[in-house]
Amino acid sequence: MADDEQFDDGEDIDLSSLSDEDLVTQMHDDLYDGLREEIEEGTNILLERGWSAKRALDEALVEGMRIVGIDFRDGILFVPEVLLAANAMKGGMAILRPLLAETGAPPIGKMVIGTVKGDIHDIGKNLVGMMMEGAGFEVIDLGINNSVEKYLAALDEHKPDILGMSALLTTTMPYMKVVIDTMVEKGIRDDFIVLVGGAPLNEEFAKAVGADAYCRDAAVAVETATEFMKRRHNIRGAAQA
Amino acid sequence: MSAARAGPEVSSLLIACGALAKEIVQVIRANGWEHMRIQCLPAELHNRPENIPEAVRAKIRQARGTYDRIFVAYADCGTGGLLDKVLEEEGVTRLPGAHCYQFYAGAEVFEALHDAEPGAFYLTDFLSRHFDRLVIEALGLDRHPELRDQYFGNYRKLVYLAQSKDAVLEAKARQAAATLELEFESRLTGFGELESTLVEFAGEGVEAAPPSAWKA
Secondary structure, eight states, X not given: OOHHHHTOTTSOOOGGGSOHHHHHHHHHHHHHTTOHHHHHXXXXXXXXXXXXXXXXXXXXXXXXXXXXXXXXXXXXXXXXXXXXXXXXXXXXXXXXXXXXXXXXXXXXXXXXXXXXXXXXXXXXXXXXXXXXXXXXXXXXXXOSSBOHHHHXXXXXXXXXXXXXXXXOOTTTTTHHXXXXXXXXXXXXXXXXXXXXXXXXXXXXXXXXXXXXXXXXXXXXXXXXXXXXXXXXXXHHHHHHO | OOOOOOOTTOOEEEEEEGXXXXXXXXXXXXXXXXXXXXXXXXXXXXXXXXXXXXXXXXXXXXXXXXXXXXEEEOOOTTSTTHHXXXXXXXXXXXXXXXXXXXXXXXXXXXXXHHHHOTTEEXXXXXXXXXXXXXXXXXXXXXXXXXXXXXXXXXXXXXXXXXXXXXXXHHHHHHHHHHHTTOEEEEEEOTTXXXXXXXXXXXXXXXXXXXXXXXXX
């Protein structure tokens, strides 16, 4: 058989015939190409081979999405491709989620997230939520168009570590300041890490509204949240010492 | 060698978003502004608004020495104040508001529209004309129609802000609403604040646009 036939693009790859290492690499490619069924199949194969749900999540799915995120940031991939990759990851996550819950491992932290009042654009917020969950956070998704009352009620009910607010519109992003100012008035601002994101935002804006950080994409949100949680644990540890 | 200057009668330049080119040319012709020229940046820059400020800056610097006065026919356009920062550094002003829907409809009308229905997707004449390329193809919906709900699941209606009475464009806008499975509404705005702002610029000069619609 000629080499070009062996590696014909149109030929289906038998995922179960691949070594663990090759399978994970193939899953990264499949995530990149947004192939949900292949990701579900690959996830099941890894579990059948005795991989823990956490390892499959970290090495196959999260790492694959990290690569997608880098290429989106660099302008190689665009929103449609990222959405397809996210759909594929959701397929794998649906298989792993119950198994992860069974382990009883505590989440790294808890996050309440939602788009601000007047803003119905949730693509970025959904990506952040998914990647935060993939990184081991418990995510409470308030959905779209959230008033300050709704955010505060959620903070009171769920007592998260992190509040995440998202906006796509220049006209709706100032509402983040309304929420943060209300938190200050009620004396609860410092009880939470406040992260903000959305296409028209920047670090200067985050600082101006009193957020802890601006997260330019889902990967940065995970890194930032993880870093803030470490600091939080260190402060608590020092207080208890 | 310095850049060749435009003739004495050509002293003003509008650096415009490509999405406004046709309308601006109409305004220039209707007003007989022979001293005014227009140079456009691609409308597709809106898919990466973070690239707009530096693209505008490059155009401004290219035009220096050639034109006496420069005006930028962009709104904030999703740059979150970064375009204003560049314009402040360059000493150039722009159109008012957050985006073209706002200056076409007028700030108050647009705010009322948005408050009444945050889930409204807006089209202008330009977007109606190029809907397939700039919306359907750019969002990948031609190749992946299954993404429709992720993009438009939270939208309720499509509002066509018409700059002209054009039955063909209105029919296209109506068809766009049907394609996206949204209710349809049409409002004739004319050129709105686009024209009034350009008239000011063509006269004694324009007041600076609000430094930032986003500043808290």
